Amino acid sequence: MTNAGDPARTIALLWRDESAIPRKGPRRALTLDQVIGAAIEVADADGLDALTIRRVAQALNTSPMTIYTHVPGKAELLDLMVDAVYAHLSRTATTGQPWRARLTAVAQDNRALFQDHPWLTTVSTQRPVLGPGAIAKYEHELAALDGHGLTDVQLDDCLTYLLTFVHASARTAIEAQAVRQATALTDEQWWASAGPLLARVLNPADYPLATRVGEAAGQAHQGAYDPDHMYEFGLARLLDGLAPLLDRTP
Amino acid sequence: MTNAGDPARTIALLWRDESAIPRKGPRRALTLDQVIGAAIEVADADGLDALTIRRVAQALNTSPMTIYTHVPGKAELLDLMVDAVYAHLSRTATTGQPWRARLTAVAQDNRALFQDHPWLTTVSTQRPVLGPGAIAKYEHELAALDGHGLTDVQLDDCLTYLLTFVHASARTAIEAQAVRQATALTDEQWWASAGPLLARVLNPADYPLATRVGEAAGQAHQGAYDPDHMYEFGLARLLDGLAPLLDRTP
DNA sequence: ACAGTACTCCGTACTATGTACAGAGTGCCA
DNA sequence: TGGCACTCTGTACATAGTACGGAGTACTGT
Incomplete structure (x- = not known):
């Protein structure tokens, strides 16, 4: 596009x-x-x-x-x-804070951006837009990762990895919301309509793990994907995954 | 959609x-x-x-x-x-192997799926398609995570996290390729055209980190995002991030 | 056997969209 | 003061999804 x-x-x-x-x-x-x-x-x-x-x-x-x-x-x-x-992205100042706090802030700022402008999750941004807003954003976000002895390439890798995660999880959240609005059905209504039919065609014995886990997850998140939970869980894993790279120089 | x-x-x-x-x-x-x-x-x-x-x-x-x-x-x-x-997804058998190998295989199978069917990265799949193919896929992929003492909800969380990553990185790869085809320009050509102009409007002193890291990353990946590298890097981080959850019961 | 009816197949047509084109008007520059 | 580059705008075309309705077909109950 x-x-x-x-x-x-x-x-x-x-x-x-x-x-x-x-x-x-x-x-x-x-x-x-x-x-x-x-x-x-x-x-x-x-x-x-x-x-x-x-x-x-x-x-x-x-x-x-x-x-x-x-x-x-x-x-x-x-x-x-x-x-x-x-250009209007909120750029939380986190100088001097530990890297986990700084990266969490970067993620949070981006998450807020996607929430304010849901369409942003949908536009393709390959061959990245090289405008003043994008560059300023890149500069600010790199600063949050700087000073831990990473190479320049690693700096870019880590940031891309973080932003990809926020983008993807925001996208999922927005999509879930969009479908709900488009269908004009709440998740409960949808399941009430689809559930019985599914029960008729799907044999739980054929898919023991899927039915058990699917039901458990559905219950836990009250009937659907829970975007907030996904975000929290994912961000925690993501930071843990970066720790080996970033915990060397504090 | x-x-x-x-x-x-x-x-x-x-x-x-x-x-x-x-x-x-x-x-x-x-x-x-x-x-x-x-x-x-x-x-x-x-x-x-x-x-x-x-x-x-x-x-x-x-x-x-x-x-x-x-x-x-x-x-x-x-x-x-x-x-x-x-339904036709290749389901590599990995029973008995360590969890890193199993998850890598799941990721790889999905990556191959996206490569074979690039459009798949683009379709919205919220309110997941509850067909026999999707359920069978879910069952197979949960099995790769089973047996490490995770709760059912954690099982779903981890899988979703992994699939979100593969989806997002495949999406980036596909988009890069699509833009290249649509523009009918190689990255070098594009940069040759855009670069000098950018140099005229962009003052490197205003964005020291961005220009330095951007250039380094661009050089390393020969002029553009390198999807393969992003995937390798991301998957390694991702597995490291899951380790605290999965390394308890082998 | 035979009507009724629930289908399939398909031509036509409506709506929405991006945008090319061309004409009319406007204001800077030689 | 002329000319031309530019803005503004109406018209028009190509390409979508898909509603509608008519013609033909085969299963169903009598």
Whole structure:
């Protein structure tokens, strides 16, 4: 989805390169930031599916094609949206604290970002968006890992590993919520409808572990995946896994 | 995307419930499995975006609307596709081996699955597809974790944690590849185009860590994220993180 | 045997979306 | 003051999912 078209144009837009701004023609009624802001509002409110050029234009009281005078296409608009929310990421200061606290804060900040902008879990961000927001975020997060004798490559590895985890667990959480809304069924209702049917076709003796564990997990998390629990559990494992690398220099 | 519509209908389809098969009307020219198979072939070859009802119909030499006599809609078709590929997952036998080997095998099997069916990383699988393939997969994978004194809930937690990791890292790998194909640029070409521009707008002094580490990581992985390296690194950390839970009973 | 009816198959058509194109108007620069 | 680069906008096209309805088919109860 992201990163289509001319990289030069995208980078000029991301960094608001003055030299790329045309000097002729009528005064524009909107700024780029207004377009990006409107797009983010739409996506925050109704998700990526609802993010259409027409919808953004409507929010800005203009015509769809006007959007294209600010942005080459939808893919570039997404890149700009991503960088904009990265720029506003809350960056908890944790200098001097132990590494577990610092990494927990980084994870927490990212988790909050995904909660505020659920669509962010959905956009592909390969060939990472190289805007000022993204770079600043990277700088801040690397700082949380610095000073433990890691090589530069390891620094990047550890951070990527952490962010991948937060991304994935946020994605799961958001998806669960989205499905619930889309279906307009609570998990209990869904199970009430699907459960009996499943019982008719599924023979527990064929899948002893699956039925036992599935039931136990379902009970424990009241009928569904529990995103908060998954996050807590995963983060604890993740930090334990990094300990051998980070506990050398305190 | 997935899990829309009537859960009862979906489950009946997933389990090929005989009692849900109509007894009247003309003999059908296609079986459900043919439809699913054709859909999987399309998605394997050209990705989820290319998976359209019209395309599946074409592959089966029939009309688009005929597909709808087999499947209520595209969402249900996706559920069926997911369960079908789960059913064919390679299940490496590892009974008796140490837990690290067993979990590595589970991860590897899933990784291979994602490589064979890249679209699988993209489909939302919340409110997990409860078909025979998915359950059999769950049963097999739980077995790899069983016998270390974990509670049922912990069993589920650990497995989910592992699968989330494999899913996320596969997703990153696939996305990187997809972008490369879509852009028709190699990473070197892309950087050649974007690099100089970036150098003009980005002041390295503002982001010392980011530029240093970014460059080091870029060099080490020859210009881009290296999915294989990310997977190896992540899996090692992941197993280290699970060790405190699993090393108690051998 | 025969009607009724619940199916399958499929052409048509509606809606939504990204975006190309072209025309009209506007304001900087030589 | 002309010219041209640019903005704004209406129209239009291609591609989706899928609702609808009609024609034909085969199982069911009489």
